[in-house]
Amino acid sequence: MSNDIGKLCDRVRETAYAIHVFHGNGHLEKVYENALAHRLRKAGLDVKQQQPIQVFDEDGTLIGDYAADLLVEGRLIVELKAAKALAPEHEAQLLGYLKSARLEHGLLINFGSFKFQIRKFAKSDSSSRRMFGGIALLFSALFAFFAVNPIRLF
Secondary structure, X not given: OOHHHHHHHXXXXXXXXXXXHHHOOOOOHHHHHHHHHHHHHHOOOOEEEEEEEEEEXXXXXXXXXXXXXXXEOOOEEEEEEXXXXXXXXXXXXXXXXXXXXXXXXXXXXXOOOOOOEEEEEEOXXXXXXXXXXXXXXXXXXXXXXXXXXXXXXX
């Protein structure tokens, strides 16, 4: 991760945490989206809310689109949640957004939990990373499954 994108992620993370401290949990996702967009714009960053991103099939056919909660500086997707906890499907959603948008960096932030939750994702299209990425995704999914459904030995 370049130092520049790292600083951008740090800024978004610090701002989101300050919002969580001030507003707490319990609001709708849109409230947190508006608050984060407002504060980041006040800090001088370019922030687009509900940024349309098109999804294309392998032959280039448009097959759908979605709206990213926030697109910061044209290179960081921020997906917000107001849930009890982050789930594997939230991670899969952000990874899909990164792939469709052809962007490398994303933040997944959950304001709905009493404890502030944030995860950073970096996607790469290099073939070696793609191979290991599938393995990492499998282990990630297994870890998440067993974290939610622990094995009882006794």
